[in-house]
Amino acid sequence: MARYELVSFHLCPYVQKAAIALRARGVDYDITYIDLSDKPDWFLAISPYGKVPLLRVGDDVIFESTVINEFIEETTEGPALLSTDPIQRAKERSWVAYGSDLNLPVYRLMVAEDAAEAGSEAKQVRDHMARLESNISEEGPWFMGDRFTLADAATAPPLQRLLWIDALAPRLRLFKDAPLVRAWASRLVEHPAVRASTVDDIHARFVAYLKGDHGVNAQEPPSWLVR
Structure with a gap:
């Protein structure tokens, strides 16, 4: 091939x-x-x-x-990212869809223009974190259990961005009701495949974008982001 x-x-x-x-x-x-x-x-x-x-x-x-x-x-050959069991495979694919859909509320939070809008979007994000919290494997270390799956691959990007936002604006308390998800997110961003999946300066690029420093659309940082 x-x-x-x-x-x-x-x-x-x-x-x-x-x-x-x-x-x-x-x-x-x-x-x-x-x-x-x-x-x-x-x-x-x-x-x-x-x-x-x-x-x-x-x-x-x-x-x-x-x-x-x-x-x-x-x-391709390598560690299996989907189960061969039909039920388990379908469950993993279902959470792939959920993880992918999480990118939209994260983006809406990223582009919130004021504290009220950021608060509203953060509430939506916390609701998603609570849903993940009630479904994550308690044994871990990954979402479905001991195997890193496509569900982890799909959810790692939005969770990585939420960790960055949480560090910049901790008052939003994005992981307030989701300690297991917070711990999972921290493990995800240290996974070798996740660490190697972006350009080296991805965090700096993200912060610059979040603060409005993106070309013709450059603007003052949103009020909710300013400490």
């Missing part, structure tokens, strides 16, 4: 999700970064939604991060 190429944007959590799966499976791959504010014609020609990630395999293109990760699981 042709060498894999991941088409990426530096801050995209969905790209990171795919990169985690590639790293966890030990796949040697190429990565191409694009500017989402100035998408190249070649990218628009092969991306049906105009979104990243894309996985190019020779002349073939696969899109949507969950599909990409299941393709990686099916076509």
Whole structure:
């Protein structure tokens, strides 16, 4: 099979999700970064939604991060990221969907314009953390138990961003009712596949974006973020 190429944007959590799966499976791959504010014609020609990630395999293109990760699981060798048991596999895939959907409330919190909006969005995030808390394996160390799965890969990017926001704005108390999730998130960001899934300066890029330092949209940091 042709060498894999991941088409990426530096801050995209969905790209990171795919990169985690590639790293966890030990796949040697190429990565191409694009500017989402100035998408190249070649990218628009092969991306049906105009979104990243894309996985190019020779002349073939696969899109949507969950599909990409299941393709990686099916076509590469390495530690299994999905169970072979039908029920357990379906449960893991269900939590993949939940973890991926968590990116939206995290993003809404990231772009909150004032303290009231941030408080409202933080409440939504805490509700999601409570839901994860009531379903996480108590034995751990990963969400489903002793195996790192695609559910962990999907949830690691939004949880990583929440840890960063929590450090910048602890008064939001994002993990107030979710100590198990907080501990899981801390383990996730130290997993070798997660650590290797981003550019080295991802934290600095994230903080700059959060504070409004992104090109033509540069602005003052939101009031809720200022200590």
